Amino acid sequence: MGAGTRQARALHLGPRHYRICAPVASGRAWTGDGVHPRPRRRREPDRVEDDNAPERGAAPSPGTGPAEDASRWKRGPGLTGSGSPWWSPDRHVDRRPALLLRNRILAAFRAWFAERDFVEVEAACLQVSPGNEAHLSAFATEAVGASGARTPLFLHTSPEFACKKLLAAGEPRLFSVARVFRNRERGPLHHPEFTMLEWYRTGAPYTALMADCAALLARAAETAGVRRLVFRNRETDPFAEPERLTLAEAFDRFAGIDLLASVSADGETDRDGLADAVAGAGLRVAPDDTWADLFSRVLVARIEPHLGLGRPTILCEYPVSEAALARPAPHDPRVAERFELYACGVELANAFGELTDPDEQRRRFEAEMTEKQRIYGERYPVDEDFLAALAVMPEASGIALGFDRLAMLACGASRIEDVIWTPVAETRP
Numbered sequence: 001m002g003a004g005t006r007q008a009r010a011l012h013l014g015p016r017h018y019r020i021c022a023p024v025a026s027g028r029a030w031t032g033d034g035v036h037p038r039p040r041r042r043r044e045p046d047r048v049e050d051d052n053a054p055e056r057g058a059a060p061s062p063g064t065g066p067a068e069d070a071s072r073w074k075r076g077p078g079l080t081g082s083g084s085p086w087w088s089p090d091r092h093v094d095r096r097p098a099l100l101l102r103n104r105i106l107a108a109f110r111a112w113f114a115e116r117d118f119v120e121v122e123a124a125c126l127q128v129s130p131g132n133e134a135h136l137s138a139f140a141t142e143a144v145g146a147s148g149a150r151t152p153l154f155l156h157t158s159p160e161f162a163c164k165k166l167l168a169a170g171e172p173r174l175f176s177v178a179r180v181f182r183n184r185e186r187g188p189l190h191h192p193e194f195t196m197l198e199w200y201r202t203g204a205p206y207t208a209l210m211a212d213c214a215a216l217l218a219r220a221a222e223t224a225g226v227r228r229l230v231f232r233n234r235e236t237d238p239f240a241e242p243e244r245l246t247l248a249e250a251f252d253r254f255a256g257i258d259l260l261a262s263v264s265a266d267g268e269t270d271r272d273g274l275a276d277a278v279a280g281a282g283l284r285v286a287p288d289d290t291w292a293d294l295f296s297r298v299l300v301a302r303i304e305p306h307l308g309l310g311r312p313t314i315l316c317e318y319p320v321s322e323a324a325l326a327r328p329a330p331h332d333p334r335v336a337e338r339f340e341l342y343a344c345g346v347e348l349a350n351a352f353g354e355l356t357d358p359d360e361q362r363r364r365f366e367a368e369m370t371e372k373q374r375i376y377g378e379r380y381p382v383d384e385d386f387l388a389a390l391a392v393m394p395e396a397s398g399i400a401l402g403f404d405r406l407a408m409l410a411c412g413a414s415r416i417e418d419v420i421w422t423p424v425a426e427t428r429p
Contacts, residue, residue, distance in 0.1 A: 086423055095418060098411040101224055102419045105407055106177065108223040109197065109216060118173045118199060121166055123159030125179065129383040130154035131161070132365040133324070134372040137183035138380065139192075154380070155181040158400060159198055160325075161386045164354070167200055167396055168389035175199035177403070188415045189346065189405060192424045200398040206337045206353040209399045210314050213341045213349060214242055216401070217312060220410050229409040231344035236409070238343070240311035247318050247335070255281045255302040259319070262291065263334040267320040295322065308342035315340045324364045326352035341401070348406055351399035358387040 084091045110120065130138030139155040156162070159178040166174055180196045201208055221229065221238040229236045251259040262274040269291040278294045279285045283301060285294065307313040316339035320328055323336035337353030355361055362382065369379040407419040417423045 086417075098407070098413055098419050099421055101411055102404075102407040102421075105220050105223050105410060106403065108219050109403075110177075112216065112219055113175045113199065116173070118175045119171055121159075121163065121171070121174050121176050123156065123162035123176055123178055125155055125181070126153045127156045127161065127383065128153065128385070129161070129381050131157045132368045132380055132382060134368045134375065137185070137376075139181045139183050152381075157182055158196060160398070160400070161383055163198055163200055163398070164393055164396075165386065165389040167202055168393040172202045173200065186424075186427070191404065191416050191420060192427070194416070194420070195403040197401045197403045198398065200354075200396050202394045202396040204397050206339065206351055206397040209351045209397050210242065210244070210339065212399070213314070213351075213401075214312070217343065217406075220406055224410040226410060226412075229343050230412045231346055231409050232414060234309055234344040236308050236343040237311050242312035242314045242341070244314045244316060245307075246316055250303045250307075250315060251298060254306055255283075255298050257281055257298060259295075260334055263319050263321070265333055267328075267334060269319070269321055292321065295319070304342070304347070305345055308344050308346065313342040315342060323352065324368060325355050325361070327355045327357075329353075337397075343406075344409055346405055346409065347402075348409075349399055349401040352397065354393075354396045354398050356390055356393050356395060358390040361390055362387055 086092070086095065113120065126141070126143070130136070136157055138157055141153050141155065143151045143153050145151070156178075158180055159176045163174060163176055176196075176198050178196050178198065179193060181193050182190070183192065186192055199209075199212070217229070217238040221227065227237070227239070229238050245253075248259050251257040257274075257277045257280075259274075262270040262277070264270070271289075271291040271294070274291055274294050275285045275289065278298060281298070281302070283297055289297075303315075307315060317329060317332070317335040318326070318338040319334060320326075320336045323338040326336040326338040329335045329337050339351050340347055341349040341351075355364075365382050369382075373379045404416050404419050408414075408416055411419060413419055
């Protein structure tokens with residue numbers, strides 16, 4: 001998942017969330033959360049119901065089978081609903097079943113990748129660039145040399161750049177279980193530090209990653225000893241074949257909007273045309289809304305609540321302006337090889353057929369940073385080493401999955417912190 005990258009969206013995105021911002025002067029406007037991942041749209045608040053919503057009843061208890069001791073698991077307003085700190089013994093005994101299940105799922109995933117000849121790699125957390133996505137906020141630091149010279153560095157928001165450099169070095173299949181960091185993100189589905197699972201296949205179409213997602217959902221459920229994934233009374237059958245739905249189909253089905261009517265063959269977007277359609281669908285349109293703002297509003301308000309219900313959903317073929325690190329689709333230049341995986345209305349993963357044109361990638365990064373400067377008054381550096389590696393990187397497909405979110409659904413937990421061993425200290429809102 002990393003910045004448009006699998007990095008951005010508020011999902012950790014989840015998942016890689018990037019959207020391409022239109023060059024401000026020339027008029028041209030890519031994810032990604034959790035699964036990072038790689039964001040591509042502005043951070044939206046978590047869409048969750050009352051924290052007192054009932055929890056799922058079947059989950060593991062210490063030293064027992066995965067689906068035993070349901071009465072112990074079902075404890076009212078969240079597994080971490082107590083006012084005591086997470087390390088207090090009475091609170092830890094409630095959290096421990098979910099944490100042990102998390103460990104088992106991660107071990108099962110590592111075994112799954114090993115069976116398919118993937119190499120596990122570790123990406124350095126400190127990078128020269130955290131990812132170049134307009135709405136992605138990073139943690140900044142600096143390295144101090146022996147001479148006292150100071151070099152700005154960032155905690156990475158995704159292992160994406162490092163993983164792609166390893167693809168350029170010659171690794172054909174790799175995966176990374178990375179601790180990643182996103183500032184300005186905390187809520188039932190977001191945490192400032194979380195675990196992102198990214199994997200890459202060289203020479204493989206991005207549809208191969210769709211099959212991977214289906215297999216890993218089933219492996220997680222098998223490991224947890226459950227037949228359904230659950231979040232706030234929404235359920236998904238992890239063994240069912242995922243539904244494939246294009247963005248154009250989703251906008252038409254759930255909002256009555258012809259999305260691609262506002263996207264030209266060269267990827268340019270028609271802000272006013274989409275604004276008229278969004279207003280006609282009964283949604284708010286502000287004078288300063290960009291095309292990307294309107295796209296995101298419809299997606300969050302009208303589409304995402306319907307995704308991954310009953311069976312997983314693969315939402316695919318994003319407009320090229322919403323896929324900063326993805327290559328255009330060969331059958332339609334208006335859309336890109338990008339998909340997101342949903343279960344129980346929750347975004348879990350963000351995937352791309354990877355862009356390997358360093359010049360086009362630079363243009364997209366610069367557009368994103370121009371937008372970031374306009375909105376937030378800051379910009380992040382471009383990783384020149386990454387662009388150099390991109391020039392020799394083979395064709396590949398990659399994906400970022402928000403592992404904590406998937407563990408949460410397998411446990412039936414209501415908050416991401418329920419499946420994080422040591423949550424980050426509370427910070428001011």
